[in-house]
Amino acid sequence: MKAYKNILIIKMSSLGDVLHALPTVYALRENCPEARIVWAVHPAFSPVLPGKPYIDDVVYIDKKRLSSLTYWRELRRILHGYHFDLCLDLQGLAKSAVVAFNSGAEEKYGYWEMREGSFLISKGLAGPNKHGHVIERYLDTVRCLGGIVDAVEFPLPHIDGERAGIMGRLASDGLIGDYLAVVPGARWTVKEWPVAHWQTFLSRVTASGMNVVLLGSNADIPKGTAISGFLSSDHVFDYTGKTSLRELMAAIAMSRLYISADTGPLHIANALKKELIALFGPTCPDRTGPYGGKNSSYIHMMISPTSRATAEHPLINDPDCMSQITVAAMWKTFESVMKKVKK
Structure with missing residues (x-):
């Protein structure tokens, strides 16, 4: 080069x-x-x-x-x-x-x-x-251009200050122990997993004693309110709309597991090389899914049964695409991943 x-x-x-x-x-x-x-x-x-x-x-x-x-x-x-x-x-x-x-x-x-x-x-x-x-x-x-590419690495900004700040906020809000980082929204509505599905799934998660930190932008506040209000659990911490972008990164970095649909914070989790569960339906994970980890086994995707993963945007206009990912399927994946995370 x-x-x-x-x-x-x-x-x-x-x-x-x-x-x-x-x-x-x-x-x-x-x-x-x-x-x-x-x-x-x-x-x-x-x-x-x-x-x-x-x-x-x-x-x-x-x-x-x-x-x-x-x-x-x-x-x-x-x-x-x-x-x-x-x-x-x-x-x-x-x-x-x-x-x-x-x-x-x-x-x-x-x-x-x-x-x-x-x-x-x-x-x-x-x-x-x-x-x-x-x-x-x-x-x-x-x-x-003649350059050598021998690794897929994600240089990221230093967020030590944000880590300390988020850790302190969560502790003052009563969080003790590990937590899941969950982003319930997405920029496109068609890519979102239904709020009712999140409510049912996270009810099982919190009943098991695991903490959940809800994250996202201001646009995700209604979803965070609907989920946290439905669960009414001491294990749920709604931080939707309450973090800067770097604070969001810090909250994801400190989590035990990250879960969301195809949305921007998913790619933060991937860049941080976090264990994650990604829900894909209308978009193609082969093109834009989590990629570049040292070991691809940390990527766990669930594709809507009607999705055609060979297409760039297989079901971009199908409003029911994501609802076909069942809570039962999500729970099965969650249990499998958590066994691995605890090792």
Whole structure:
């Protein structure tokens, strides 16, 4: 790989997508140890980015202004100041093409799936994992540029302060012992496991004496309230909407087991290499599921019986897809995983 001196990575959103791109910045740093690496991102997702030695600087992109030519001039001035010789557009959309166009980079590339005209700005690089997991698709950009990729690693920010803070909050709220971290919501409603299913399943969990910490964004507050109110248990701690993104990471990191559907925090758990249970129905786990652990046995997926996992989005418009994952099936998986976790 060429000894690039100034590299721009464009991956602005969403949470899971940004996390999927972290192994690529790790590989770039391994191959270009002296380069200055800059990441262009929406501010909301920047807390999951690591600092040095992996990323030297962050450029915050205002998505609301990307259609403004005035903003284009601002971006051009900011980005040209870095004198980029390489730009990697891992978003592959019109909005990221705007950033790449204004980057001033001598070489502009992206992974092979460049959409919305982004291929007019950056050259898509197709490697051996063209139809594989999205993490490998991103890593193929490094491979195609002559780089060596010998590991899938997720460089993450330091969260020691957040760990101490969350630990103190949970202790003051009365939590004693281990807990499950559960995120009941998802960005797309069609990907969510029904609240009634969560209520029934978590009733069995808390009856066994296990603590449950409910996590998620402000949008998940109604689900957290419905679940915690239904259970009315001293073993349930509803933290939906009550954590920052890094505090969410800390709460997941300290849990015994993480459970959710296909949503951003799932990919935090994967990056932390936590034991987890992921519920997939309308989306394809072969493309975007948990990936990159030292031992793939830590991944436990349950696919809706009607899902066609070979398709990119097999049942994206089926509102009943996730309800076909039964509480009985979830409990069976939970018991199996807990036996393993306790070893």
